[in-house]
Amino acid sequence: MSEARPAQAVLEARDLSFGYARGRDAVFEKVSLEVAPREIVCLLGGSGCGKSTLLRTLAHLEAPAAGRASGQIRFLGEPLAAPHPRAAMVFQQPGLLPWLDAARNVGFGLGFARQPRLERARREQRVQDALAAVGLAGQGGLYPSQLSGGMAQRVALARALAREPVLLLADEPFSALDAITRAEMQDLLVELVHRWQTAALLVTHDIDEAILVGDRILLMGGAPGRIVREWCVPAQRPRTADAAAFTALRLDILAALHTARAAGTAPAAPVSSPESLPHD
Ligand SMILES: Nc1ncnc2c1ncn2[C@@H]1O[C@H](COP(=O)(O)OP(=O)(O)OP(=O)(O)O)[C@@H](O)[C@H]1O
Ligand SMILES: [Mg+2]
Known part of the structure; x- marks a missing residue:
């Protein structure tokens, strides 16, 4: 076999x-x-x-x-x-929260109940790593209204990656x-x-x-x-x-x-x- x-x-x-x-x-x-x-x-x-x-x-x-x-x-x-x-989902629309900058959107949800508990510094690191992975290093301070459609979808992808999905x-x-x-x-x-x-x-x-x-x-x-x-x-x-x-x-x-x-x-x-x- x-x-x-x-x-x-x-x-x-x-x-x-x-x-x-x-x-x-x-x-x-x-x-x-x-x-x-x-x-x-x-x-x-x-x-x-x-x-x-x-x-x-x-x-x-x-x-x-x-x-x-x-x-x-x-x-x-x-x-x-x-x-x-x-298991992280990505949708057709990025679904970013307009009152949070890109980094906070990426980190949003990492503190939710079913997520593994992470220290603040570790959480920050994950957010920065995820933003860098999608080509948005250093741009975490931008708000959704300042992002193109492609950038917004990169942030949505980073939000999924920050959970270290399998x-x-x-x-x-x-x-x-x-x-x-x-x-x-x-x-x-x-x-x-x-x-x-x-x-x-x-x-x-x-x-x-x-x-x-x-x-x-x-x-x-x-x-x-x-x-x-x-x-x-x-x-x-x-x-x-x-x-x-x-x-x-x-x-x-x-x-x-x-x-x-x-x-x-x-x-x-x-x-x-x-x-x-x-x-x-
Ligand atoms: N929340 C809901 N309540 C009731 N019926 C629903 C709901 N969401 C989808 N449906 C129905 O389920 C069926 C499948 O919908 P679904 O959105 O899963 O299809 P899809 O293959 O993703 O379509 P598309 O390619 O247009 O996105 C459709 O008949 C739709 O009307
Ligand atoms: Mg569909």
């Missing part, structure tokens, strides 16, 4: 189903997925198929009692019973940015994942983004949503979206996305095994 898989997944979901209320249709059903240490998994799917709901459920931000949830989530091998301090859960974090800033942020995310040794589950609408950033791509579709296809991305880095190695993959994903959308009202077949395309 091959022992290629890492010993323990950072995140593991088994047969996860969720609906917002009893008696209403499930948003997604029987979703199983894993994220390995230092792996970037991209979650693609049409609008409304349940990607954000799945991500929030995986972060334990959707209270199961308020809706209808079943299945198992394990984080670092343990059943997840509450949001975990080392998993970043990111919901279309770059989709509100212009193309050049988005490309910079995609590169930054890959660099941070490697340098900070975290893993990432990234929800995106953008096939090229998934190919540029992901180690693996999951496609969600159907109603209720399921993971309907899975691809391993050729491991070469750095990547450019127009590289010939990715053309076949892009076309395959696009066709699968269309099929998943067309079948949006029909139950989707469960995924079989990951597919990988040969390198050029």
